[in-house]
Amino acid sequence: MVAEVSLHEADLDWSALTEPDEVAGVLDLLGRATAKIHCVSDEGSDQALVRF
Numbered sequence: 001m002v003a004e005v006s007l008h009e010a011d012l013d014w015s016a017l018t019e020p021d022e023v024a025g026v027l028d029l030l031g032r033a034t035a036k037i038h039c040v041s042d043e044g045s046d047q048a049l050v051r052f
Contacts, residue, residue, distance in 0.1 A: 017023050 017026060
């Protein structure tokens with residue numbers, strides 16, 4: 001049996017992020033995670049848009 005967790009069921013508490021330097025650090029990490037996810041998901045793709 002597989003249980004699916006709703007994306008809206010649990011959320012992070014963003015209220016502690018108030019300083020621009022802290023927000024910038026979180027945005028950097030989220031951007032890196034998003035890029036990595038996209039990179040991994042395209043691994044088996046036959047797309048030739050980027051030649052490297």
